[in-house]
Amino acid sequence: MYTTREQAVITGAGGLALGFILLFAGLSTAMLLLNAEGGAGGTLFDAYLFRVVRFTLLQAGLSTLLSVVLAIPVARALARRRHFLGRIWIVRLAALPLGLPALVAALGIVEIWGRQGIVNRLLAQLGLADPVSVYGLAGILIAHVFFNLPLAVRLMLAGLERIPAEYWLTSANLGMRPATVFRLIEWPVIRGLLPGIAGLIFMLCATSFTIVLTLGGGPAATTIEVAIYQALRFDFDPPRAVLLAVLQIVLTGTLLVLMQKLGTPAEEAPTTGRAVRRFDGGDGRALDALVIAAFAAFTAAPLLAIVVSGLGADLPRLVADPLLHRALLTSLAIALGSAALCLAITIPAVAVPRLATLHPGSSFRLLGTGLGGASSLILLVPPVVMATGWFLVLRQFGATARFAPFIVVVVNALMALPFVVRVLAPAYRTHLSRSGRLAVSLGVTGWHRIRWIDLPALKRPLLTAFAFAMALSLGDLGAVAIFGADGFITLPWLLFSRMGTYRVADAAGIALLLGLVCLLLTLPSTVAEPKTREAHV
Structure with missing residues (x-):
């Protein structure tokens, strides 16, 4: 060679x-x-530090849970509906947030979910006086789901599309109902992917900086990385920044070790290589269309808002x-x-x-x-x-x-x-x-x-x-x-x-x-x- x-x-x-x-x-x-x-040693380990660590883990855990749970029905719907008009553009739409700067996406999310955004205007017309607050934990979760839901969908969809055609032929010959198909065919594949997907999303959310800095809304919603930035730029407290940085390294190192232990690659099933054809497409067509439409609207709305407000x-x-x-x-x-x-x-x-x-x-x-x-x-x-x-x-x-x-x-x-x-x-x-x-x-x-x-x-x-x-x-x-x-x-x-x-x-x-x-x-x-x-x- x-x-x-x-x-x-x-x-x-x-x-x-x-x-x-x-x-x-x-x-x-x-x-x-x-x-x-x-530095100042143990005096830095105060209630603020523990509150920052707790919020870092909380927002990362909730973001991961929401992204993974919501991705399952979307990936299944896209896997079942393989040939509808515009499917390829839905899949490509799921890739766009990966190339979008977090700060730009945050601005688009504010346009949709902010106090004067589309969602709150619709709620006001329905007679609901209390608006949805895009700042704080709610805004961070919305932004993280915006970025990580499409990622989870693409990863799960890739796994579902690797299921051999023979599985679907056998399920049709046995007359399996949708619930049985999910339990015996789809869920084992998704379950094998979940540790890796969840670990990746948790890592991305735990080390999120721009989203939390923009949408955090105050000291109550601060992660470790944002606290490092605040300690240097506002308080100019290098010892606290250093201690937070070391803590962040320990946290990310622990997460990487857990990801390596949990992220076992899925085994490929034997197949003759025939073209995949699913026979369960007739059930739940309306529900799948609703799920795909909701996913497309949630992903596309901030992108369109950026274009409209920018113009x-x-x-x-x-x-x-x-x-x-x-x-x-x-x-x-x-x-x-x-x-x-x-x-x-x-x-x-x-x-x-x-x-x-x-x-x-x-x-x-x-x-x-x-x-x-x-x-x-x-x-x-x-x-x-x-x-x-x-x-x-x-x-x-x-x-x-x-x-x-x-x-x-x-x-x-x-x-x-x-x-x-x-x-x-x-x-x-x-x-x-x-x-x-x-x-x-x-x-x-x-x-x-x-x-x-x-x-x-x-x-x-x-x-x-x-x-x-x-x-x-x-x-x-x-x-x-x-x-x-x-x-x-x-x-x-x-x-x-x-x-x-x-x-x-x-x-x-x-x-x-x-x-x-x-x-x-x-x-x-x-x-x-x-x-x-x-x-x-």
Whole structure:
């Protein structure tokens, strides 16, 4: 598959990538631990800290429960109705929230569920005086379900569509009723997927920052990451921020261990490969249509609200605003840099584990294991926590403003790394199995192999991974929120500041522009039915 020289180059690149990740994360974590030892110690463990931890777990648990429970009937309805007009667009609609910045989605949710939103206006017409409050726990749950319900639906639907055609033929021959079909065929598949799906959603909700910061509504609805931000930006209490950051690392580490223990892959049932045809489509047609329509309305409403409110803003004035130009250029520069760095790390992170499978028992295995763990490091040390460590490092030298963009570039690159690895790894394995031995036997190696064999075959997944990494960086507020200042402004930070000063029209216009840019970057992959975050399960 590789010549000896190619193996040396790949190993060297993998070692550099692993060393860079460990050095960057290690310095951040070391600074957190050093400041924790020099802080106020046990006096920081007060009622506020326990209240923050309790709310973090509460909102994550409720969000996970709602997302998973509501996803089951939607996934079953879509699996039963395989050929209705517009089904493919419903499935693609479920992918759009994955590429939408959390801050933009929060603004759309406020337009629908806010005090002056559509839902409360309808309730007022029905004579209900008390409006639905979108701030606090209710708003956080709505936003998390908006993001994670479509994710759970796609993962469950993929599992249900893998059920062999023979199962449905047998169920029809036996005359199974819908309840029996669910109990004997569908539920075993869903039950096998539930631990992984629930663990993934719980992790995403427990480390949620932008949604809680925007819709939390006050100290009573604060998670650990938001408390870190408040401790640095408002109270300037580094010891408390450090203690919260260490607590967040412990929490995410525990969640990752539980996900690995619970997330057992489902076994594929044997099949002859015949086309799937379900025979239970005649039952419950109206109920399935109602479930699918409700899901489509819940998912599409905030997206449409963003478009409508954004078009109602003074877009010509916003487009001519020099501050918007500076924020856009800063965001694009950071996104391009983080996407390029992410790909530079991802390529050896994908290639070295493949070498380990070809040469078991060698040093490749140890390096591949290290790169595999480092690729998911950002799940253990979230962006806000990592940025906090580097904020404390740079603060020692009085250079936080000067080096903030470079730190944000690296943090965003590491944030996108788990997703990009899972986009490139399957394509790389397939390509190598098809062309690796042939290229070596023909003597096509080195740069010629990259130019004439590797790049043409991997061009599309590389571009998809690059665009996805750019979109994630463009919409991220976590690291920027720690360093954000007058001289360092990105589009999400500008949008957040406009929302904070109640300049709703400007915020709507900026949200529309930011959302369009991110969706344009991720749209080709959603149309191509990507696996997106499925690989986390």
